[in-house]
Amino acid sequence: MHIPFSLASTQPLRQAACALALLASAAQAPAQNALQRSVHDIDYTLTMQGAAASGDVPLWLTANRYGLSSVDNYGLVRASLLRSTAADSARRWRIGYGLDVAAGVGMQAKAVVQQLYADVEYRRLRLTVGSKQEPLQLKHHALSSGSQTLGINARPVPGIRLSVPEYLSITGRSNWAAIKGHISYGMMTDYKFQQDYYTEPGGRAAQRALLHTKAGYLRIGNEKKFPLTFEGGLEMACQFGGTIYNAEGFGEIVPRLKMKHGLGAFVDALLGTGSDATDGEGYANAAGNTLGSWLLRLNYKAGDWRISAYYDHFFEDHSMMFGEYGWRDGMYGMELQLPHNPVADAVVYEFMNTTYQSGPVYHDHTEAIPDQISGRDNYYHHNLYLGWQHAGQAMGNPLFISPLYDHTSPLYNHTKSLTFASTRFKAHHVGVSGTPVPALAYRLLYTHERSLGTYNAPYLTQRRTHSLLCEVNVTPERFRGVKAKGWQVGAAFAMDHGTLLGNNTGFEVKVAYHLHSK
Numbered sequence: 001m002h003i004p005f006s007l008a009s010t011q012p013l014r015q016a017a018c019a020l021a022l023l024a025s026a027a028q029a030p031a032q033n034a035l036q037r038s039v040h041d042i043d044y045t046l047t048m049q050g051a052a053a054s055g056d057v058p059l060w061l062t063a064n065r066y067g068l069s070s071v072d073n074y075g076l077v078r079a080s081l082l083r084s085t086a087a088d089s090a091r092r093w094r095i096g097y098g099l100d101v102a103a104g105v106g107m108q109a110k111a112v113v114q115q116l117y118a119d120v121e122y123r124r125l126r127l128t129v130g131s132k133q134e135p136l137q138l139k140h141h142a143l144s145s146g147s148q149t150l151g152i153n154a155r156p157v158p159g160i161r162l163s164v165p166e167y168l169s170i171t172g173r174s175n176w177a178a179i180k181g182h183i184s185y186g187m188m189t190d191y192k193f194q195q196d197y198y199t200e201p202g203g204r205a206a207q208r209a210l211l212h213t214k215a216g217y218l219r220i221g222n223e224k225k226f227p228l229t230f231e232g233g234l235e236m237a238c239q240f241g242g243t244i245y246n247a248e249g250f251g252e253i254v255p256r257l258k259m260k261h262g263l264g265a266f267v268d269a270l271l272g273t274g275s276d277a278t279d280g281e282g283y284a285n286a287a288g289n290t291l292g293s294w295l296l297r298l299n300y301k302a303g304d305w306r307i308s309a310y311y312d313h314f315f316e317d318h319s320m321m322f323g324e325y326g327w328r329d330g331m332y333g334m335e336l337q338l339p340h341n342p343v344a345d346a347v348v349y350e351f352m353n354t355t356y357q358s359g360p361v362y363h364d365h366t367e368a369i370p371d372q373i374s375g376r377d378n379y380y381h382h383n384l385y386l387g388w389q390h391a392g393q394a395m396g397n398p399l400f401i402s403p404l405y406d407h408t409s410p411l412y413n414h415t416k417s418l419t420f421a422s423t424r425f426k427a428h429h430v431g432v433s434g435t436p437v438p439a440l441a442y443r444l445l446y447t448h449e450r451s452l453g454t455y456n457a458p459y460l461t462q463r464r465t466h467s468l469l470c471e472v473n474v475t476p477e478r479f480r481g482v483k484a485k486g487w488q489v490g491a492a493f494a495m496d497h498g499t500l501l502g503n504n505t506g507f508e509v510k511v512a513y514h515l516h517s518k
Contacts, residue, residue, distance in 0.1 A: 034093035041087035043080075044515045049490075050075030050104075053506030058494035060445050060469035061508050063398035064146050066133045067155030067391060068102060068114055076104030078114070085121045094121040098132065108193065108391065115156065124168045128184075131158035137217065138231055138297045138310060140335050142443060143348040143431030146397045148314040148331060149235040149293040150213060154393035157211050159186020167219050174222065181216035181233070185266065188239070190391040194418060197392065202246050202253070203418075206385050209242035210261065212269040223301045231297040237395075238269040239385045240288030247384050249278030257384070260287065272318070276384060289382035291316050304339035314396075319358050319374035328356040331397075340435075348431040352399060354379055355424045360455055376455045379423045386418045394420070399427050399449060401465075401500060422463070422500065425451040439476050445469040451500050465498035473510075488512045 051057050052073045062069040068078075079101055085094035100115035117130030133156050135141050146153055163182030169175040187210055194205040214236050221229030241261035247254045257277065259265070265287065268274030274287030297310040312331035315321045320329070333350040359375035380388040380400050388395050401422040427449040435441045447467045453459040471492040476484045490510040497503050 034088065034091065034095045037088055037091075038083065038095040038097070040518060041083060042517045043082045043084070044517065045078075045080045045082075045512060047078040047080075047510065047512040048076070049078075049508065049510035049512075051506055051508040053504055055496075055502055055504035055506075058469075058496045058504045058506045059398070059447070059465075059467040059501060061492060061494045061506050064152050066114070066152055067393045068112070070107050072106045074104055074106030076102050076107060078102040080115070082115075085119050085126065088121075092123055095119065096121075098130075100133075112155075116158075124164055124166065126161075126163045126165050128161040128163065131156045132161075137215065137235070138233065138295050139312075139333065140346060140348050140431065143335075143346060143433055143445070144333065145331075145350055145352070145399055145427070145429040145431075145447065147235070147293065147295075148312050148396045149237055149291060150215065151394065151396040151398070153398045154390040154395040157186040157188060157390060159184050159211065161186075167217075175224075176220070176222050178219045179217065180219075181214070183214045183270075184212065185269075186211045186213075188242070188390060193391045194386060197418065204244065204246045204248070204384075204386065206239075207243045207245065209259075209385060210240050210265075210269070211237065212240065212266070213237045214270070217295070221299075223299070227301045229299045229301075231295075231299070233295045234292065235295065236272070236290070236292035237388075238272070238286075238288045238290045239382070239388075240269045241265055244384050247278065249383075254278075259384075278384065286317055289385045289388070290318075291380075291388060292321065294321075306335075306337040308335040308337075309333070310335070314354070314379065316357075316377040316379055317374075319377060325358040325374070326356075329354050342434075342436045344432050344434040346431075346433050348429075350427075350429040352397070352425070352427045352429070354400075355426060355452060357424065357455065378454060378456065380420045381423070387420060389418065389420075392418065399425065399429075399447065401425075401449070401451065421453060421457065422451040422459075423454050424458075425449055439474055441473050441475075443469070443471040449500060463498070463500035465496055465500035467494070467496045467501065469494045486514050488514065 051061050056071045057069070057073070062071060080099065082098040082100070083096050085096035088094035096119035098115045098117050101111065101113050103111040113131070115132055117128055117132040120127045133152070136144060136147055136152055137150070139147060141152070161182055161184035164180045167178035167180045169178045171177045187208060188206065191205060191207040215233060217231060217233030219229060219231045223229050241259050244257040244259060245255065247257040249257065259276070265274070268287040272286050272290050275285060276287060279285055292315055294313040295310070297308055299306060299308045310333045313327050314329065319325060320327070331350055331352045333348065336347045338344055338346065357375070357377040357379060361375045380394065380396065394400050400420050427447060429447045430445070432444045433442065445468070449465050451459065451463045469492060471490065473488055473490040475488045478484055492508040494508070495505045
């Protein structure tokens with residue numbers, strides 16, 4: 001068959017190509033403008049700080065600092081260059097980035113790259129590539145003891161993260177319901193630390209282990225129209241892939257165990273499915289180290305007052321994800337935001353109980369006894385991966401404490417064991433902050449904890465600790481007639497007392513200079 005072809009017959013194609021070119025150039029223009037704006041509105045910060053203690057550096061001078069701290073006396077210099085996408089809040093395309101480095105003495109490493117990332121946002125969707133410190137969700141960032149799953153206690157893990165960082169209305173302009181959340185994949189970077197930290201030969205270590213996290217949050221209510229709002233969400237994480245050295249499986253030590261890392265492994269981590277090679281036939285659980293939290297929060301706002309009640313229910317695997325074993329463990333919290341006054345701006349109280357862990361009995365089903373009893377969850381541990389920690393710091397809540405002198409995680413365990421010796425505990429935590437005068441802010445934290453150890457290795461008697469922090473930061477506009485804008489001077493006193501952490505007293509001083517470049 002012969003089909004006539006002429007220049008005239010190509011006219012519709014040419015018109016379509018021109019239209020596509022115009023659309024592409026229209027889309028490129030905002031992106032190019034975002035690139036041009038990205039060299040403006042940059043925050044530069046230089047910080048010098050150090051801590052000295054009698055004994056170890058106390059709990060609240062080390063915890064919830066994204067892993068940038070030390071149990072030993074230390075000093076560091078930290079420099080950061082950060083650009084927030086909020087600088088382009090009125091634009092569709094937004095670009096942010098950060099470089100944050102530190103060097104010091106008495107630290108795990110002489111120099112670290114704490115943050116190195118790029119953010120690209122279109123409307124309400126953000127893509128983050130690199131290593132970035134992410135804030136707490138549904139809790140007070142400075143006063144809470146921290147979330148049980150996605151906390152702020154360990155160094156950030158480099159990866160790729162797709163998120164809706166701020167609530168997005170799903171009910172149009174009425175804004176009566178909104179959602180936010182994220183999904184990410186990254187790679188743990190602490191294999192060398194694991195090798196160096198063990199004192200005994202043949203210690204278990206995980207090389208190039210992968211990390212998957214996801215979270216979704218729902219807000220119901222609009223406080224501009226009605227004072228009561230509800231927030232709820234699910235946070236989940238999974239360590240998977242990589243290579244496990246000296247793994248325990250099949251009744252023996254496996255010198256080198258290669259874990260699944262193909263597309264199927266990524267899907268299993270996403271869905272919480274699959275199994276590990278050491279599970280054994282008929283005892284499949286879930287691939288990797290799977291854990292998470294249900295978060296619930298109720299807020300009431302009256303003028304400049306706001307009071308909130310919240311609950312954080314932690315689970316390992318699936319045994320306590322739903323109601324099969326009852327929700328006897330969890331964090332119960334209250335947060336009060338006050339109108340501006342010279343006494344206090346915010347008050348937080350939290351009670352945390354982790355003693356149940358699905359009960360004291362674990363039994364896999366057998367032909368003789370077909371009943372399955374999934375107790376002894378052993379929070380923050382896993383039979384292959386080194387538990388919910390990164391570079392020795394708990395990636396969740398720092399009140400999961402290892403033996404006597406371990407402050408926040410296995411990092412401070414004087415026996416050099418990367419396991420948590422204290423996961424069954426009850427704790428009361430109080431935080432207060434305020435700004436008595438515009439240039440001065442303070443923060444007070446107090447925690448009382450009683451620990452039973454673990455089911456596998458219980459303490460003979462309860463171990464207790466009292467941990468205190470008193471912190472003051474001054475940001476003067478002028479000092480002795482000289483302009484001092486951008487400067488901040490801080491000092492903190494902290495102590496631990498009891499048989500869980502020992503008796504420690506420490507001081508911290510900090511001097512920082514911040515410059516915002518237009």
